[in-house]
Amino acid sequence: MSRLEAKKPPLFITEPLTKDGVSQSLSLLSRILKSCYGPAGRLKQLHNGVGGCVCTTSQSSAILGRLPVSHPVLGVLMASVQNHISRFSDCGLFTAILCCSLIENFKSLNVTSCTVIKISKHLLSLCMDYLKSEACGCRVAVDFSSVETLLCLVRSVLRSKPACMLNKTEVDHLTTLILKAFLFTVPCHAESNAVLGKCVIVPVKGRRVMDSTVLPGLLIETPEIQLAKPLTVKRTCSNMIKMALFCVSMSGDSFNPEEGTITVHHGISLEMSELNQLLNVGKQLVNDEVGLVVCQKVIHPSLKQYLKENGVIAVDRAGLSLMEPLSRMTGSKPIASIRLLSPSCYGSLKDLCTESFASKNFVHLIPDDTVVCSLILCNRNETAWDELKRACETAEHVLQLTLKEPLALLGGGCTETHLASYIRHKSCSLSTSSFEDIDCSRTQYQLVADGFCRSLESVAHSLNHDDGEILTDMVYGHCWFVPPGFPPVSSWPDLVSKCGCGINGNGENLKWRLLQGQFCSPVIQDCPKDPLVKVADFLTLDCYAAKCSGLQVALETANLILDLLYVIKDQN
Numbered sequence: 001m002s003r004l005e006a007k008k009p010p011l012f013i014t015e016p017l018t019k020d021g022v023s024q025s026l027s028l029l030s031r032i033l034k035s036c037y038g039p040a041g042r043l044k045q046l047h048n049g050v051g052g053c054v055c056t057t058s059q060s061s062a063i064l065g066r067l068p069v070s071h072p073v074l075g076v077l078m079a080s081v082q083n084h085i086s087r088f089s090d091c092g093l094f095t096a097i098l099c100c101s102l103i104e105n106f107k108s109l110n111v112t113s114c115t116v117i118k119i120s121k122h123l124l125s126l127c128m129d130y131l132k133s134e135a136c137g138c139r140v141a142v143d144f145s146s147v148e149t150l151l152c153l154v155r156s157v158l159r160s161k162p163a164c165m166l167n168k169t170e171v172d173h174l175t176t177l178i179l180k181a182f183l184f185t186v187p188c189h190a191e192s193n194a195v196l197g198k199c200v201i202v203p204v205k206g207r208r209v210m211d212s213t214v215l216p217g218l219l220i221e222t223p224e225i226q227l228a229k230p231l232t233v234k235r236t237c238s239n240m241i242k243m244a245l246f247c248v249s250m251s252g253d254s255f256n257p258e259e260g261t262i263t264v265h266h267g268i269s270l271e272m273s274e275l276n277q278l279l280n281v282g283k284q285l286v287n288d289e290v291g292l293v294v295c296q297k298v299i300h301p302s303l304k305q306y307l308k309e310n311g312v313i314a315v316d317r318a319g320l321s322l323m324e325p326l327s328r329m330t331g332s333k334p335i336a337s338i339r340l341l342s343p344s345c346y347g348s349l350k351d352l353c354t355e356s357f358a359s360k361n362f363v364h365l366i367p368d369d370t371v372v373c374s375l376i377l378c379n380r381n382e383t384a385w386d387e388l389k390r391a392c393e394t395a396e397h398v399l400q401l402t403l404k405e406p407l408a409l410l411g412g413g414c415t416e417t418h419l420a421s422y423i424r425h426k427s428c429s430l431s432t433s434s435f436e437d438i439d440c441s442r443t444q445y446q447l448v449a450d451g452f453c454r455s456l457e458s459v460a461h462s463l464n465h466d467d468g469e470i471l472t473d474m475v476y477g478h479c480w481f482v483p484p485g486f487p488p489v490s491s492w493p494d495l496v497s498k499c500g501c502g503i504n505g506n507g508e509n510l511k512w513r514l515l516q517g518q519f520c521s522p523v524i525q526d527c528p529k530d531p532l533v534k535v536a537d538f539l540t541l542d543c544y545a546a547k548c549s550g551l552q553v554a555l556e557t558a559n560l561i562l563d564l565l566y567v568i569k570d571q572n
Helices: 020-036 060-066 072-088 092-107 113-132 148-159 168-185 270-287 301-309 320-330 382-404 414-428 432-438 442-461 544-562
Strands: 011-014 044-046 055-057 139-141 198-205 213-216 218-221 241-246 290-295 313-315 347-349 351-357 360-366 372-379 407-410 470-473 479-481 512-514 541-543 566-569
Touching: 020 044, 020 060, 020 072, 020 092, 044 060, 055 060, 055 382, 060 072, 060 092, 060 382, 072 092, 072 544, 072 566, 092 113, 092 442, 092 544, 113 414, 113 432, 113 442, 113 544, 148 168, 148 382, 148 407, 148 541, 168 198, 168 213, 168 372, 168 382, 198 218, 198 320, 198 382, 218 320, 218 372, 241 320, 270 290, 270 301, 301 313, 320 347, 320 360, 320 372, 372 382, 382 541, 382 544, 407 414, 407 544, 414 442, 414 470, 414 479, 432 442, 442 470, 541 544
Parallel strands: 198 372, 241 290, 290 313
Antiparallel strands: 011 566, 044 055, 139 407, 213 372, 218 360, 241 347, 351 360, 407 541, 470 479, 470 512
16 A cells, blocks of 8 residues: 655754753753642642543642653653652652752853763762761661651651641651551561561541541452451361462453453253353362452352352452452461362461441451551542552652661751752862863862752742742751741741751851852761750751762653764654
8 A cells, every 4th residue: 555645754953952941841840840739739620621630739640641742852761750750759859840940040150061971970979988987977777676757757758748738747657557557567576588468558538637547457348248247257276267379260251352252052051051150269268278268259159159159258259459458467378279279278367357437348367477467548638648548659659769778868858958068069179180080170170069959958948839938047957947028137046946957956156148149169077967956856858878869860761861962763
């Protein structure tokens, strides 16, 4: 068949960052992301333009996944940040905002891109070495023998998600629940190859947040089970409940015509043959003293009735998502065929009972060793619940990352301003041989370092959405927020009570400067490692692993985009 339209040649775009359209799109993306940042971030409503559900959010995972971009340069940035989010869950907006700021600041310098990239890599190594050192003034050690720092981490995640619509009491309640759920998943016995358990979130929409709770074990929704009647379940001689877990349909219609043809002799009913096979499975389960049967899919009503008459509880439609935690919790091996049933596939439970939440009935499976738990998560409406679910999953992931690397960074913009002060101090004290190694002049290094520091400070500045002034002190290099409505010549100590992270108060004789001012000062001393304030009440913390990764991803992505010389676009 002949081609209806002549094939178009590919479109070559030279130096894409110099084009007005790319710069405007990058600036717009930066403004959108900055407006979402922090506890006072503005919400965004996203939909696909042709109908479907509307997502109200300020979280990077939801925004970047639903925000279409047409230019390949922005596509690189979005894909890079989304990859970071898939690995760490947290600090997505920090990474994206910093990346946009780095590109805009570096692009405005009268320095070649290859020189900018070499210098920025050196600046990144200074930052990472400092963040990994014991002398780091914006790093906090996390002690797992005390819950205070862990509560601060979780609380900081929840407070930064305004679309969850939580008040202080609700934040504190959920913070405790999330930490409790996480501790359930940590194995009691330390092993070299220990694996964390799982927290399963059970949705309950239209109820108060304060109705949320955590239960050890798993909840499976079972509308047909009557709560008024106590469950009588068959037990083994050791008083445990033997359980069989099926991942295959037990509805009696397992034959799929698409898989081929089957020959049936005259007078033979295929349906009856399948049902007889199911009943034979039921007899074996009864003979093996199984007390609970859970099926991922549907169980035939006749088999259900037979199991019930013989004291076996049958639960079907458990769903694929519960298969892995059920297997992990009970030791069951999912049975994939009703024709191959081995007693070695059975697992065990400590107890079984019924629960009710918001007119929903559940069977509660209670294990002997709790590494799986259920978080019954409530919120007022579907939009707020969806946002809260994402926030809880992020908080749980942050705790898992912190368990692996028990450190945290100061939040509230203080890590960014402290790092900026540190880099300015270090860049002023570099030796001539360092510039020779990088192959740049002192002036070029200072220009790039200043752009790097201004990018870090712009992230901290993005936390302010009310037109108030933002200060940084000249001792610790922390970030301080002035309420709106006061002139720049005001007496700062009268207007600020504590820094962004909450570790420093204004009781000391501190000196401040405006964050966006031209005067740059070094850090005179590190911030105290052991805060005098009560940590659980005041400290805002960020995930150490996520923020360190975000810093690296932002700068490496910015360097990649700055180094782009051509974009080749297929027009067919």
